[in-house]
Amino acid sequence: MDFEYSTEQRMLADSLARLVADNWTLARRRAREGGLDPAAWNALAELGVLGLTIDPEHGGFGEAPASLLPVHLELGRGLVDEPVIASGVMSATALRASGNAEAAARWLPAIASGAAILALAYQEPGRRYAVAPETCALSGLVLDGSKHLVWHGAEAHAWIVSARDTADGEPVLLVVPADAPGVAVSDMSTLDRSRCARIDFSRTRLAPDQVLARGEAARAALALALEWGTAALCAHAAGAIARLLDITVDYLKTRKQFGQPLAAFQALQHRMAEMVVAREMALSMAYVAAAALAEPDARTRRRMIAAAKIEAGQAGRCVSQLAVQLHGGMGMTDELEVGDFFKRLTVVELLFGDTAEQLGIMEETAAMDEAATMDATTTMEETT
Structure with a gap:
């Protein structure tokens, strides 16, 4: 893989460095306490940061994985605590990899434009770094259980939730809107002033089109x-x-x-x-x-x-x-x-x-x- 910056990547990195210098100064970072700054978030979207690897069909730029490097190097230099990785990288990847064309068409353009923030909810209380869902369970289309340490979870408009299907014990990925009934969100600050959340689902009823993927x-x-x-x-x-x-x-x-x-x-x-x-x-x-x-x-x-x-x-x-x-x-x-x-x-x-x-x-x-x-x-x- 060639990691020499292309002209476009160099221009993006330079523009991003200037944006970071203006919007993530020490005083402004601390004043936000990890909260979302709408103006800064929109500026990131306008630069193409949020849709960098999303395909053009869904409003992104379809860049190769190597393009993540110059972007996130600059974001790291500025300690940018906006949910770029949580939404623009992880959630977008999960949607793209699920093979669910309808969900991709609905959510990927919104992620790329910054109109929607998604977060990945996969960790469960008491199970440390375990990825396979266990206590969060889906019975039919009813979701029960808890997810914790959801990075930028309280800022999200929807979560990609992993759960265990009680019918066959297989994992299932769900897209759960933040305003779904039976959902309680507890927001908290972390050591580095960013945010994470605990999300509790109690008899949360979902629609069939909110099932993103099943099994393997x-x-x-x-x-x-x-x-x-x-x-x-x-x-x-x-x-x-x-x-x-x-x-x-x-x-x-x-x-x-x-x-x-x-x-x-x-x-x-x-x-x-x-x-x-x-x-x-x-x-x-x-x-x-x-x-x-x-x-x-x-x-x-x-x-x-x-x-x-x-x-x-x-x-x-x-x-x-x-x-x-x-x-x-x-x-x-x-x-x-x-x-x-x-x-x-x-x-x-x-x-x-x-x-x-x-x-x-x-x-x-x-x-x-x-x-x-x-x-x-x-x-x-x-x-x-």
Whole structure:
């Protein structure tokens, strides 16, 4: 995959950088407390950010997965907390992958234009990172159960909800409008000032056209949505890491001790070198995650994205901790935005599965590959 920016991508990245600089300053981010800014959201839609990978037939631009990289790098540099990944990446991917043409025609143009925000509701209380639905159940067309940690859930006009069909135990994906009867939403702030929600469904009656996919189609669409979301999140993390490094280097060049800048001290130069290495590793693995989205083999794709997520978490922890330390006592205060980057990178490590969860994915896919190789060898020997 060629990651050299095209002319169009460079123009988009430059325009987005200017938009982020104007709308996501420290003061404006904190004043919003993670809430949606309609003007900024519309500006993102007008730039084409929300419909970037949505096909032109549904009002998007039909760009390749690699286009996620320049966009989410810039959004990460500005700590943009709007539901771009939740709606424009994950929900759009789930709709596209479900194979439900009617639902795609209804929702994808609205997502691309910013008129509708969708969020993916798949996690259930007490089940940590488990993806397969269990306690949230669909009986006929009646939905009961709870979803929690729904990223930007309270801002959404509808949710893509995973549930277990009580008739056959198979998973089902549903599009549930936020104004559906029997729905209760509890909005809450997270560590990094973004928002998540708990959604409770009590005898929520749905229409037949709100069933997005069933069985294997539902399972595959949900998995692909999480993979696309994780890849975009890795790029977001790489952008945040790069910006935090820039802030730290500027501080060390400005702050003086014993008559010279802190950047002149060799011990601190070593710490900066560690941060540079971590930044380059995070960026490299963000490339890997974006490349994985075009990988046809599902196990290889999962393993590549898991590896990228692990590196994003480790690099984010390294850079954010060193940034706080190198700012001295001020790094622990709310006066500087260093803490904002620290909190965002901490949350990034936990979203969609922490390091332990990603290591489990890598072990699982490696075991599956080994089993497939052994089966192929056995078959070949028997044939011979």
